[in-house]
Structure formats: structure tokens, C-alpha cells
Amino acid sequence: MPVQTAAPRIEVRPSAPVQTSSAKTKVAVRELDFFYGKVQALHSISIEIPERIVMAFIGPSGCGKSTFLRTLNRMNDVIPGTRVGGEVLIDDHDIYAQGTDVVDLRRRVGMVFQKSNPFPKSIFDNVAYGLRINRVTSKGSELEGRVEQALKDAALWSEVKDRLKTSALSLSGGQQQRLCIARALAIRPEVLLMDEPASALDPIATSKIEELIFDLKKQYTIVIVTHNMQQAARVSDRTAFFLLGKLIEVNATEKIFTAPNVKTTEDYITGRFG
Amino acid sequence: MDTHRHLDDELSSLRDRVLLLGGEAEQALERAMYSLSERDSEVAQQVLDHDDQVDRLEVEIDRQCIDIIALRQPAARDLRFVISVAKMAPVLERIADHACNIARAAIDLNNEPELKSVLDLSRMAEHALIMLRSALDAFTSSDAVTAREIIKSDSEINDLYNHTFHRLIELMVTEPATATRDARLLFVAKHLERIGDYVTDICELTVYMAEAAFIKHT
Numbered sequence: 001m002p003v004q005t006a007a008p009r010i011e012v013r014p015s016a017p018v019q020t021s022s023a024k025t026k027v028a029v030r031e032l033d034f035f036y037g038k039v040q041a042l043h044s045i046s047i048e049i050p051e052r053i054v055m056a057f058i059g060p061s062g063c064g065k066s067t068f069l070r071t072l073n074r075m076n077d078v079i080p081g082t083r084v085g086g087e088v089l090i091d092d093h094d095i096y097a098q099g100t101d102v103v104d105l106r107r108r109v110g111m112v113f114q115k116s117n118p119f120p121k122s123i124f125d126n127v128a129y130g131l132r133i134n135r136v137t138s139k140g141s142e143l144e145g146r147v148e149q150a151l152k153d154a155a156l157w158s159e160v161k162d163r164l165k166t167s168a169l170s171l172s173g174g175q176q177q178r179l180c181i182a183r184a185l186a187i188r189p190e191v192l193l194m195d196e197p198a199s200a201l202d203p204i205a206t207s208k209i210e211e212l213i214f215d216l217k218k219q220y221t222i223v224i225v226t227h228n229m230q231q232a233a234r235v236s237d238r239t240a241f242f243l244l245g246k247l248i249e250v251n252a253t254e255k256i257f258t259a260p261n262v263k264t265t266e267d268y269i270t271g272r273f274g
Numbered sequence: 275m276d277t278h279r280h281l282d283d284e285l286s287s288l289r290d291r292v293l294l295l296g297g298e299a300e301q302a303l304e305r306a307m308y309s310l311s312e313r314d315s316e317v318a319q320q321v322l323d324h325d326d327q328v329d330r331l332e333v334e335i336d337r338q339c340i341d342i343i344a345l346r347q348p349a350a351r352d353l354r355f356v357i358s359v360a361k362m363a364p365v366l367e368r369i370a371d372h373a374c375n376i377a378r379a380a381i382d383l384n385n386e387p388e389l390k391s392v393l394d395l396s397r398m399a400e401h402a403l404i405m406l407r408s409a410l411d412a413f414t415s416s417d418a419v420t421a422r423e424i425i426k427s428d429s430e431i432n433d434l435y436n437h438t439f440h441r442l443i444e445l446m447v448t449e450p451a452t453a454t455r456d457a458r459l460l461f462v463a464k465h466l467e468r469i470g471d472y473v474t475d476i477c478e479l480t481v482y483m484a485e486a487a488f489i490k491h492t
Contacts, residue, residue, distance in 0.1 A: 230347060233349075257349045258349070258350060258353060258354065258486060259350065259351075266350045269349040270350050270351060271278045271281065272278055
């Protein structure tokens with residue numbers, strides 16, 4: 001049994017029904033528990049994420065939002081001693097069911113991290129990397145077309161098209177982060193997970209990432225973890241507030257930021273937490 | 275934490291300022307009606323002279339709201355409070371403007387012989403003042419229930435206005451010599467009726483602030 005510490009009394013409301021009109025549910029999480037060894041990090045999380053929206057996860061440090069994000073493509077599997085209970089359904093299939101092809105899962109559910117992590121390779125090779133290792137294509141012209149499209153989708157093409165063979169490490173921080181997004185997009189995922197993708201960037205680079213997120217939701221389901229509440233307000237359609245490993249409230253972003261249903265959410269949003 | 279206390283201090287200062295503006299509007303209306311009923315043009319002139327201060331206060335509140343939004347980025351109940359105040363300040367300033375118009379009418383009427391009509395504008399004025407005071411109290415205590423009751427009571431002031439309108443038209447027909455003075459009183463009645471509408475706006479903002487509900491035009 002996991003070690004349970006006395007949790008403060010907080011009001012928890014179940015997920016509000018998704019208001020987006022006729023949106024199909026892309027990700028459905030049911031009563032998800034997650035343990036780091038004996039420590040329970042997530043408590044019975046249930047949430048639905050409609051396709052082609054931006055869902056933001058907010059909450060104080062250590063609330064479990066990044067852990068939860070990483071359960072959506074089983075990135076936590078690589079951490080020894082972790083354990084998951086409950087279900088994570090993507091297109092109605094439980095990704096934790098036996099026999100799940102985790103490599104294929106991570107192809108379908110791409111991820112962008114807080115710190116840009118380009119490979120010490122050329123810009124072209126960075127974007128082509130996933131296509132090559134997944135054997136999506138090796139044909140020169142098709143590969144070039146997919147790389148170009150990914151760079152265009154990541155709003156980076158016009159800035160790098162004349163220097164595709166130069167090292168990715170020569171790009172600015174913001175460009176490197178968009179390159180990582182292009183790398184994730186190249187293999188055409190269905191869901192894109194972003195763990196504080198702009199936290200290390202200046203306001204201009206942040207603005208470009210946010211514009212990009214806005215454009216990408218036409219094609220992808222995006223889940224973003226952010227510490228920056230204004231960023232969540234700017235980019236997301238729905239926002240989920242986490243605290244102490246529990247999902248406290250999920251609702252339309254405008255509702256969360258103007259009139260949240262739960263007092264704990266309001267206290268956090270207005271900076272009167274604790 | 276200090277940052278939050280700082281925001282609390284700023285919101286508290288904003289609340290004080292808007293209540294001060296509300297008090298100024300209330301006092302302007304009270305004094306304008308006094309100048310009309312007591313034929314005291316000196317008091318009417320004081321109302322007019324004081325209006326610049328009311329205007330300045332409105333601008334200060336505008337600036338303070340913009341500063342808080344730009345620098346503190348309030349959310350949820352804080353955001354609703356700041357937005358409500360930002361929208362309420364010009365409403366209160368307009369109430370004070372209507373009071374000035376009543377004061378101007380009083381000065382004009384006080385320069386002419388007193389009307390012997392049985393017309394009673396004091397009931398309308400009293401009702402408008404009670405509505406305004408109660409609306410400011412409801413705002414202070416975020417009392418949406420009282421705010422809704424005040425909105426309903428605006429129909430009473432509208433009824434009084436309609437009655438006054440017809441009575442003054444009758445007087446203009448039966449006593450044409452007093453038509454100019456009757457017309458001035460008609461304007462005063464219209465100002466009081468508009469003040470009732472503005473108080474309704476204040477109450478709608480209080481409901482928004484307290485419940486995040488938009489009840490305007492419903």
C-alpha cells in the first residue's frame with residue numbers, strides 16, 4: 001500500500017462536461033492513480049480532452065501536472081519503481097493495456113520539453129531524425145518534403161530554409177524550441193504534449209510559440225503544462241487546475257480565469273493561495 | 275505574500291475611491307434637489323463648482339483600473355471587481371452630471387416666480403436617492419440579492435416619471451404662461467428617471483461582480 005500523508009481538506013469537483021460543440025474525445029482518463037514507489041503522486045484523476053483543442057494544466061510546483069502529462073504517452077515508464085492505476089484511453093484504446101506498442105504510442109503522442117534539446121546535428125537531420133528511425137520514409141524527395149512541411153508547421157521554415165545543413169545548435173533558444181516542435185510534428189502525431197515549452201524563452205520567442213500553438217490546434221490535440229497563468233489564459237481552450245496530485249477543477253479557460261467554480265482554484269488564480 | 279498584499283491594498287484603495295465617487299454623486303443629487311425645492315441658487319452653484327472634482331475622481335479611477343490590469347493582471351473575483359469599478363465610475367460621473375443639470379434648471383427656475391403647481395418631484399428624487407444609496411451599499415457588500423431588488427424598484431421611478439410627464443403636459447395646456455417653467459421641470463423629471471436607469475446599471479455590475487452573471491438586457 002502506498003504511504004498516504006494527511007492531505008489538507010480541499011474541495012474537488014468532477015470534470016465539467018466538455019462544452020465544445022460536438023468535439024470528439026481524443027483522450028479520456030479514468031480514475032488514474034500514479035505512484036513513485038510508495039508515494040502516490042496522482043489521485044484518481046478523471047478528465048476528457050476533446051480533439052483539436054488546447055488543454056492547459058496549471059497548478060503549483062509539485063502538484064502533479066507534469067507527472068500527469070507524462071502518463072499520457074507513458075514517458076514515466078522509464079522511471080524505475082513507478083506504478084499506474086486506472087485508464088488512459090486514446091481514441092477509446094487503453095494505452096496501458098497489455099501489448100501496447102509504446103514506440104507507436106509515442107509516435108502518435110509527441111512531446112516537447114521545457115528545455116529545447118536539439119541533437120548536435122544539422123537542422124535538416126534533426127527534423128528528419130524521427131522519420132528515419134521510424135522508417136516513415138527514406139526516399140530523398142519525400143523526406144525533404146516532410147521536413148519542409150514540419151518546419152513550415154512549426155513556423156520556422158522562412159528562418160532556416162537557406163541553412164538547413166548548418167548545426168541546429170547555431171539557432172537561438174526560441175528557434176531551437178520551434179525546431180524541437182518541428183521534429184515532433186514531422187512524424188505527424190495526433191496529440192502533442194508540451195511541458196512548459198516557453199518557460200526558458202524571452203517574450204518575443206514565447207509569443208511565437210504561443211502563436212504556433214494557436215495554429216497547430218487546427219490539426220492536433222495539444223496538452224500544455226505551464227506555470228505561467230497568463231500563458232494558459234492566452235493559448236488554451238480548456239484549463240485544468242491540479243493541487244497535491246488531485247484534479248481540482250477543469251473547465252473552459254475563460255470560465256476558470258473569470259469565475260472558477262471551486263474556491264481553491266480562485267485562490268490560486270488570484271494569487272491568494274496558502 | 276507581499277505581492278498579494280500589495281494587490282489587496284490596491285483593490286482596497288480602488289474600492290475606497292469608487293465609494294467616494296458614489297458619495298459625491300449622491301451628495302450632488304441631494305444638494306441639487308435641495309436647491310430646487312428650497313429655491314437656493316447658491317447651493318445649486320456649489321453643485322456646479324464641485325463637478326470638476328467629480329470628473330477628476332473618475333479619471334483617477336480609470337487610471338487606477340488600467341494600472342491594476344496592466345501591472346497586476348487580476349483574475350477571477352479580482353478581475354470582476356476591477357472591471358465592475360471601471361464600468362461603474364463613468365456611470366457615477368454621469369449621475370453627478372445629471373445632478374448638475376438639475377442644479378442649472380434650479381438656478382433658472384429660481385430666477386422666475388415660483389410655480390404654484392401641485393407637482394411633487396420630491397418623491398421621484400427621494401426614490402432615486404434611496405436607490406443610489408442602496409446600490410452603493412449592495413456594491414460594497416457584494417450583495418447580488420439586494421442589487422436585483424433595486425433593479426426591480428426602478429419601475430417605480432419610471433411610473434412616477436410617466437405620471438409627472440402627463441401632469442406637466444396638462445399644466446402646459448391649461449396654463450400656457452407657465453409652459454417654459456413646466457418644460458424645465460419636465461427636464462428635471464427626465465434627469466431623475468435617467469438616474470434610476472444608471473443605478474440599475476450599477477446594480478447589474480454588482481451582480482456581475484458577485485456572481486459572474488450577465489443580467490444586462492435580460
